[in-house]
Amino acid sequence: MATLSLLALVTAELGDRDMAAALRIILLPFRDQLITMGFGAICLGTVHRPIARLSLLLGDKEEAIRHYRAAITFTAQLGAHPWLAEAQIDLAELLLQGDDSVRADEAETLVVEALATARALSLHRLEELAASLLATARRKGKDAMLRTSFPEPHVRPTIRVLGTFDVTSIRGEPVRWQSRKARELLKILVSRRGTTVTRERLIDLLWPDEQLDRLYNRLAVAASTIRRAFDPAAELPPNTFVESRGDLIRLNTRLIEIDAECFMSDARAALEHALDTTARIDMLVAALDRYAGDVLIDEPDAPWALHYRREVHDTFLEAAYALALAASAKGDQLTRVDAYRRILGLDVYEQRAHEGLIHALTTLGARGQAAEAEANYMQRMRELGVNVGQARPSHSEE
Structure with a gap:
């Protein structure tokens, strides 16, 4: 089965339609089986995937889509996450061929899941491919609905x-x-x-x-x-x-x-507002006030929540650091301090925020608080096994 499946993939790559037709007939009865080698020591996913490639070569796009979807269902049930991500990317590539916005939207969903899996498992090639496809899917436009x-x-x-x-x-x-x-x-x-x-x-x-x-x-x-x-x-x-x-x-x-969507919208508007520093600071503060904590903290291990949580959290960090920078440009050290403390309230190990807080407190003349912040910083870094020496942050670190 492994030899036939690999031959099917090579045939699809070379574009041999006659061989593809013959191989598809041979492989179809085994479509729900796994492709294994070495008495099961190596698994190459499900037979649905090479059949999908053959069907596509033979001009049957809808059959190819059905087999890719079957491969996704099968590998998801097995918990075979690398092969699941690969099947999701294969199907997304196929769905993005054409101008069907509904299918482009489905492709975006598939790629988001594949990207989260690739990042979690350090599958760098799949991560690069998924990131590229995600940009393509989003350019295709939102769902027709x-x-x-x-x-x-x-x-x-x-x-x-x-x-x-x-x-x-x-x-x-x-x-x-x-x-x-x-x-x-x-x-x-x-x-x-x-x-x-x-x-x-x-x-x-x-x-x-x-x-x-x-x-x-x-x-x-x-x-x-x-x-x-x-x-x-x-x-x-x-x-x-x-x-x-x-x-x-x-x-x-x-x-x-949805509070997370309101936060994302307000934060993005503030980040893109470049006309007036005071107005930008006010907008950033208002956006950050919406952030009551990370997304879906009651689902810490749910794989479907990881990408959304990371996207919203990254926006929070971008907005908080932008607030610190804008406040620094205006000489508003109290707002700088508030921005860094917001970050550390969510992540006590955020090194850049620790260093910025120490600098802001020192500039403000709050030497006692600066010393306390530096002691806390050193303690957190020791917990991570990081030897940072004495903290001497500067404006450039913002």
Whole structure:
């Protein structure tokens, strides 16, 4: 099987259509098997992947997509994360061929997951490829469903994911969840930032060890539970907040106030505001005031939350350091101190913030606080096994 599968990949690369047709017939009965070598010592993924490559060469794009999706489902169930990431990238590349914005949006979702896996496992080649594809997917434009018109609710439902997780309905009432899976599904959809996710992928994330064909109804029930949570009296069309079309589901973030999205929007506006230092400082402070903690801290190990958490956290750091720099340019040492303390309140090991805080306090003339900050800095670095000597930060370190 390994020899045939490798031959199929080489055939697809060389473009030999006659050989591809023959190999596809041979491999199809074994599509759900793993490609192993050396009595199982080496695994090269599932047979679905070389079949997909052959199908694409033979001009059957839809069959290739089906096999790539099967490869994703199969490797996800096995927990074979490197092969899962590779299949996600293969499918994303295929979906990005053409101008279908719905498929481009699905490709973005696949690449985001593959990128998180590649970074976590230090798969540098896959990480570079995923990063390049992510930029391409985002250039293709957002999901076509974004252009759909929905009635505006009188009161927008809210979702808080910074430092906690809670939801309020369009009536302004807190949601009390009866279904743990519905709650988890909503978190996953929030982490996708309005992009679509396939039903199969959601099922795999929610029920990884159960039979796929039995779970579509349970997924539909979970989605309906979220809709009722947002709109208890069913005053609005069912697809207003949780949209589903065919195999794709997304959260309509345009009609929902999500604290992390509000923070990201405000922070980006402040970072791009370059006309007036005072106004920029005010905007950065207002944005940072929204940041109540990292995203979905009650899901610390969920792989689907990692990319979103990192993206929002990185924006927080960028905004906080920008605030320190703007305050320094204005000679506002108190605001500098506040910016660095915000950072250290979330990460006590952020070396650059420690050094900036010491410098700001020294410049301010608060020598006692500066000495205390330096002692804390040295202690934190010792905990990391870092020998930094005496801290002598300067303006250039900002």
